[in-house]
Amino acid sequence: MYIHEKENWTNFFWDNDKLSPILASVRHLQGRLLGRMESLGFDFIERATLESLILDVVDTSRIEGEFLNTELVRSSIARKLGIENADFIKTPRNIEGIVDVVLDATQNFDKALSETRLLGWHNSLFQTGFSGYQQIDVAKYRSGGMKVVSGNFGREKVHFEAPSADRVPYEMEQFLNWLNNDTSIDLVLKSIIAHFWFVTIHPFDDGNGRIARAILDMWLAKSDNSKIRFYSLSNQIFKEHKHYNKIIEETQKGTSDITKYLEWFLGCFERALLASEQNLEIILDKAHFWDRHKSTNINERQRLVINYLYDNYSKEVGFLRTSTYAKLTKCSTDTALRDLQDLVAKEMLKAEDSGKKTNYVIISPKKIRIPKINNEKTSAANI
Structure with missing residues (x-):
């Protein structure tokens, strides 16, 4: 009943x-x-x-x-x-x-x-x-x-x-x-x-x-x-x-x-x-970040990835690699590399050398660390 x-x-x-x-x-x-x-x-x-x-x-x-x-x-x-x-x-x-x-x-x-x-x-x-x-x-x-x-x-x-x-x-x-x-x-x-x-x-x-x-x-x-x-x-x-x-x-x-x-x-x-x-x-x-860069000209792929990193924040120390960027935005690795280097030049990301590969990390206004995306599990369908 x-x-x-x-x-x-x-x-x-x-x-x-x-x-x-x-x-x-x-x-x-x-x-x-x-x-x-x-x-x-x-x-x-x-x-x-x-x-x-x-x-x-x-x-x-x-x-x-x-x-x-x-x-x-x-x-x-x-x-x-x-x-x-x-x-x-x-x-x-x-x-x-x-x-x-x-x-x-x-x-x-x-x-x-x-x-x-x-x-x-x-x-x-x-x-x-x-x-x-x-x-x-x-x-x-x-x-x-x-x-x-x-x-x-x-x-x-x-x-x-x-x-x-x-x-x-x-x-x-x-x-x-x-x-x-x-x-x-x-x-x-x-x-x-x-x-x-x-x-x-x-x-x-x-x-x-x-x-x-x-x-x-x-x-x-x-x-x-x-x-x-x-x-x-x-x-x-x-x-x-x-x-x-x-x-x-x-x-x-x-x-x-x-x-x-x-x-x-x-x-x-x-x-x-x-x-x-x-x-x-x-x-x-995130608000401080976008306020700091409100006059910075970036493309939609770049904006999407930065928002994605913030939206999937956790306490893990993380980074972003060229291959992951390409997978998320459905672009070539050459385009991904150019986009990432552009973000570094505009002081939105910083590049960290980890031996054979370069890790890209958001320059956080409050000095937090943005988590890594698992390259094996990341899918553009999740964006």
């Missing part, structure tokens, strides 16, 4: 004694990070927000098995936010759509979430009227049943069966009324409850997970009362997506006591904030 089959299923309750300590920790981290961000100045806030939004867009899609080109996502967000020197690159509709949804949720968080707005989000995600090769109802609630399944054909496992289609309009009316009008719950808790409530109704033929996480991000932005983005919960959820799917499934088969679900989600959010605190250093270094 699923939770939505029970009477008054949305009368959720939880154990405050269990949740209060972790909620207090989350709120403290939010305040500390936001305060640090606000002290950085407009240019750095803008760049840090851009990096966090890129993670949100890329990873909310990765959770659903869709892998987007990071550079195209970057270009789309920068252009829509009006960030200076944003390069115009034609981006496909699927990227433009999810970018529009995430930006509307996080940058217009102070506006009510109406049914019309929600249907607009769905239309943005599925502008062709298809999900893959399957035609779906777009910008309208589903007209048929909905099951969440996994496994091969003939051996499917049903994880969840959503409410019948005839119940969806009523359930969504109740959900949106609560979402926009109930002020009795802490906004962080409310964002997490809203996510669960929405995915349990599962009102659309497809896109329910991405829209649920957009609602989550929207109410987290309300909890910050800021358009500044300094963390990506979708990034952390992707790292823990097996636990994420498991806790949702368990809660959908449970009772209206959602303590365990809230406890896990608050922990996930806390881990996202702690990761963001660590990642802020690399984001700031």
